[in-house]
Amino acid sequence: MEITYDVRVWQIEAHEGRRGNSYGVRWAVDGLRQRKTFQTFALADGFRAELVTATHHGVPFNVSTGLPDQHSPVASSTSWYDFAIQFVDTQWPRVSANHRKNTARTLMITTATLLGGTPPGVGARPFRTALREWAFNTNRRDKAPTEVIVHLDWVRRRSPNMDIWDDPAAVADVLLARAR
Structure with a gap:
């Protein structure tokens, strides 16, 4: 693993598109340009702040990933269920009813x-x-009956973190279930 302290972070770029605005964070690690896009300015600004803070604290960056070497991925702190809910809510206004289903x-x-x-x-x-x-229905989630809320609270408590996707066996299980 190659690390470097040669890092440049640029300002956030806003892009207007047909499906809404997006915000790009650009930075370079050892001359290799990196870019990550976010749906909101706040998310982009938070990620950029992490990069800038790492450079100010003298944290080395991994050349292959472009991230601070000690950077703990967001996956380790976000549950699968919370990620799925956020995904549905982000996609909801932009997709058809059949796509939602x-x-x-x-x-x-x-x-x-x-x-x-x-x-x-x-x-x-x-x-x-x-x-x-x-x-996974943005319009109905807040109106769920009590027994459904109890089930979903159980899901929230038992949901694995996003780093579950680093486990090939878990990925294989999901792919097999999806194929059935």
């Missing part, structure tokens, strides 16, 4: 597979319905 179904299968079971005393069908019809 397919996304909810895919996320339901993925979530159920990652959890490896259902809440105690709950069958697979009501559990999957709670995920598909309530958790």
Whole structure:
């Protein structure tokens, strides 16, 4: 692993597109340009601030990843369930009803597979319905009945962190479940 202290961080670039604005953070590590795009200015600004802080504290950067060598990925602190909810909410206004339905179904299968079971005393069908019809539906989530809220709270507590995707066995399980 090659590390360097040769880092330059530029200002945030705003881009206007048909589907809304995006904000790009640009930086170079050992002369290799890097770029990461965010949906909001606040997210871009936070990421840029992390890069600038790392350079001010003298943290070496990994040349291959372009990130501070001690940078802990956001994946280790974000749960799969919270990520999936954020993904649905971000996509919701921009996609068709059919796309929303397919996304909810895919996320339901993925979530159920990652959890490896259902809440105690709950069958697979009501559990999957709670995920598909309530958790992964931006318009209905806040209106979920009490029993659904109990199921979804269980999901939130049991959901693995995003670093689960570093485990090839977990990825294989999800792909097999999705193929069925």
